[in-house]
Amino acid sequence: MDINGKDYLTIAFPKGKLFGLSKELFSRVGYTAEGLEEKSRKLIISNEEKKIRFIVAKTADVPTYVEYGAADIGVIGKDVLAEAEKDVYEVLDLGFGKCHLMMAVDKAQRRAKLADYAHTRVATKFPHIAEQFFTKKGMQMEYIKLNGSIELGPLVGLSESIVDIVETGTTLKENNLEEIAHIMDATARLIVNRVSYKLKFERIYRLVEDLRSALESGEAKS
Numbered sequence: 500m501d502i503n504g505k506d507y508l509t510i511a512f513p514k515g516k517l518f519g520l521s522k523e524l525f526s527r528v529g530y531t532a533e534g535l536e537e538k539s540r541k542l543i544i545s546n547e548e549k550k551i552r553f554i555v556a557k558t559a560d561v562p563t564y565v566e567y568g569a570a571d572i573g574v575i576g577k578d579v580l581a582e583a584e585k586d587v588y589e590v591l592d593l594g595f596g597k598c599h600l601m602m603a604v605d606k607a608q609r610r611a612k613l614a615d616y617a618h619t620r621v622a623t624k625f626p627h628i629a630e631q632f633f634t635k636k637g638m639q640m641e642y643i644k645l646n647g648s649i650e651l652g653p654l655v656g657l658s659e660s661i662v663d664i665v666e667t668g669t670t671l672k673e674n675n676l677e678e679i680a681h682i683m684d685a686t687a688r689l690i691v692n693r694v695s696y697k698l699k700f701e702r703i704y705r706l707v708e709d710l711r712s713a714l715e716s717g718e719a720k721s
């Protein structure tokens with residue numbers, strides 16, 4: 500048995516919003532495995548014939564699996580990738596999972612300009628990205644790390660602002676929050692372990708080119 504997956508190409512998919520589109524895109528280039536489901540209790544799903552293994556990981560853990568080579572390849576949102584600051588190759592923009600990171604504040608207590616929020620508290624799942632953004636603006640902030648429902652921060656007096664993801668804008672609207680600064684756009688990316696890229700170059704290169712063609716053929720949904 501090949502416990503380390505040396506002969507296999509191991510691919511990490513994130514659970515959640517990007518799982519379905521990742522599975523669909525990879526299946527279009529023949530990368531499938533029976534039983535590959537987001538909620539599968541089986542943690543490694545293999546296609547013995549094609550020598551492919553899939554692991555389905557928590558979103559924030561995907562860059563870690565790839566950095567350490569536990570997975571050769573991963574799919575991850577640019578936002579999570581930028582926050583994780585891992586040493587991996589980012590080889591392809593997959594186009595789906597479009598959203599953007601921004602700063603928002605309570606509409607009712609909006610201050611005149613961005614700089615008026617200096618030295619206040621910002622709630623976020625993305626403290627590194629937030630810090631880089633505010634440092635560039637010359638603003639010192641207090642960062643409060645949350646793991647979900649970030650929009651609650653200003654509503655319950657935990658913070659004066661949030662740095663979070665927006666897709667449709669519905670969550671901001673329903674909670675009377677207003678975007679006051681755009682930080683970065685994000686889409687799903689294909690990442691590759693640095694050593695795997697050399698040792699399994701041909702397989703990985705072919706896969707990347709096949710995925711690129713599949714995306715260019717315009718069938719990818721966003």
Ligand SMILES: Nc1ncnc2c1ncn2[C@@H]1O[C@H](COP(=O)(O)OP(=O)(O)OP(=O)(O)O)[C@@H](O)[C@H]1O
Pocket residue numbers: 514515516517557558559575576577578579596597598646647664665666667685686687
């Ligand atoms: N409306 C959205 N909200 C959050 N992420 C989105 C949205 N639209 C696209 N994305 C992308 O999907 C990725 C994964 O989002 P998802 O919510 O599934 O993960 P997650 O929030 O880390 O999951 P969880 O915290 O529930 O484990 C994000 O990192 C982002 O790149």
Ligand SMILES: O=P(O)(O)OC[C@H]1O[C@H](OP(=O)(O)OP(=O)(O)O)[C@H](O)[C@@H]1O
Pocket residue numbers: 646647648649650663664665666667668669670671
């Ligand atoms: O602009 P919208 O389309 O409303 O989407 C944005 C919302 O979706 C995400 O939350 P998610 O559903 O991942 O839940 P979470 O708050 O637990 O992270 C994000 O953190 C926003 O809250």
